[in-house]
Amino acid sequence: MPLLKIIKYPDPVLQRVSREVTPLASGISTLIEDLEATMRLHGGVGIAAPQVGVLKRIIIVDVGSDKGGHGLLRLLNPKIIYSSGKRKGREGCLSIPEYRANITRSRKVHIEALTPAGKDITIEAKGFEAVVLQHEIDHLEGILFIDRVTDMKRDLFRREPV
Numbered sequence: 001m002p003l004l005k006i007i008k009y010p011d012p013v014l015q016r017v018s019r020e021v022t023p024l025a026s027g028i029s030t031l032i033e034d035l036e037a038t039m040r041l042h043g044g045v046g047i048a049a050p051q052v053g054v055l056k057r058i059i060i061v062d063v064g065s066d067k068g069g070h071g072l073l074r075l076l077n078p079k080i081i082y083s084s085g086k087r088k089g090r091e092g093c094l095s096i097p098e099y100r101a102n103i104t105r106s107r108k109v110h111i112e113a114l115t116p117a118g119k120d121i122t123i124e125a126k127g128f129e130a131v132v133l134q135h136e137i138d139h140l141e142g143i144l145f146i147d148r149v150t151d152m153k154r155d156l157f158r159r160e161p162v
């Protein structure tokens with residue numbers, strides 16, 4: 001499983017809209033495996049294909065399975081079909097490693113997607129998992145978390161060096 005290079009802001013590829021994918025098309029399952037390995041190497045909880053320069057509608061999310069999370073989610077062509085509530089929380093991104101920001105998102109979302117095997121699924125997510133799903137689906141539209149910061153002075157932070 002080769003690790004993929006993460007594209008960093010301000011590379012313009014991150015602002016482009018990704019195309020829908022066909023689940024069993026050639027190269028898709030390898031891409032999914034490589035995306036997951038790349039996400040894990042960097043300690044991320046989510047990654048979207050455009051972050052490795054591939055403009056395809058594929059996201060991987062894994063916030064674990066405690067606190068009501070679904071564990072590993074590998075979603076193709078994900079779409080938000082329902083959202084409710086508001087929640088403000090701190091976000092970061094593998095493509096913008098130096099910054100974090102407070103972003104307002106929906107508290108609950110329902111997502112329709114295809115599995116890598118081509119099965120229709122609906123995911124009902126809340127809390128942190130819902131936030132990560134919204135963040136990754138934004139990547140497929142070319143939207144970055146910093147695009148959603150309403151007050152740069154108050155809500156954008158340089159990440160503390162560790």
Ligand SMILES: [Zn+2]
Pocket residue numbers: 092093094095135139
């Ligand atoms: Zn991101």
